[in-house]
Amino acid sequence: xxxxxxxxxxxxxxxxxxxxxxxxxxxxxxxxxxxxxxxxxxxxxxxxxxxxxxxxxxxxxxxxxxxxxxxxxxxxxxxxxxxxxxxxxxxxxxxxxxxxxxxxxxxxxxxx
Amino acid sequence: xxxxxxxxxxxxxxxxxxxxxxxxxxxxxxxxxxxxxxxxxxxxxxxxxxxxxxxxxxxxxxxxxxxxxxxxxxxxxxxxxxxxxxxxxxxxxxxxxxxxxxxxxxxxxxxxx
Numbered sequence: 388x389x390x391x392x393x394x395x396x397x398x399x400x401x402x403x404x405x406x407x408x409x410x411x412x413x414x415x416x417x418x419x420x421x422x423x424x425x426x427x428x429x430x431x432x433x434x435x436x437x438x439x440x441x442x443x444x445x446x447x448x449x450x451x452x453x454x455x456x457x458x459x460x461x462x463x464x465x466x467x468x469x470x471x472x473x474x475x476x477x478x479x480x481x482x483x484x485x486x487x488x489x490x491x492x493x494x495x496x497x498x499x
Numbered sequence: 500x501x502x503x504x505x506x507x508x509x510x511x512x513x514x515x516x517x518x519x520x521x522x523x524x525x526x527x528x529x530x531x532x533x534x535x536x537x538x539x540x541x542x543x544x545x546x547x548x549x550x551x552x553x554x555x556x557x558x559x560x561x562x563x564x565x566x567x568x569x570x571x572x573x574x575x576x577x578x579x580x581x582x583x584x585x586x587x588x589x590x591x592x593x594x595x596x597x598x599x600x601x602x603x604x605x606x607x608x609x610x611x612x
Contacts, residue, residue: 425542428606430503430592431592433601433602436600474542486532486544487544487592488544489534489544492541
């Protein structure tokens, strides 16, 4: 799997949009971008994933650049409960390699 | 479905003792993953199974660690003998088919004294 690079930490004001960047410059054509988050003391939780088109669900939006070398996870109206570590992962579908390896992630702190 | 269920939630044991962690995946999921999380090393993939068969155990740190999946609804991670450096939170996750999201259990916090 391609490696990812994320900032170690970020702050965001409550009610504002949180924009979390991820670099994945060596991503392959069949690799998807996945985002998970881990709230303190809990297991990681899936947020969203995409291949090349922008994606949106009830939790967040995922913006992938045209060259697919980077992406941004957007939490449109961050709340205190969004304080967590956010992980960006790239992995291929429908291959023999189905592992899912996490990096260090970005620690997002939402402040009142 | 109740989600991925891990037991026990907390385990305190003495060095040298055998420890067994248990995981019940979500029914119908055919992939199962074991992870270990520490402050120093983050979230590490130890081993994963596909249809009860171990596919990649390259993350298993030593021969003291072993994992089994005797059927589709149960998996164990065993440490024998345990050491203080094994203290960590161990997570189990399961996933249906190759492209889908993974669901994690609440973890087992292991303390070896």
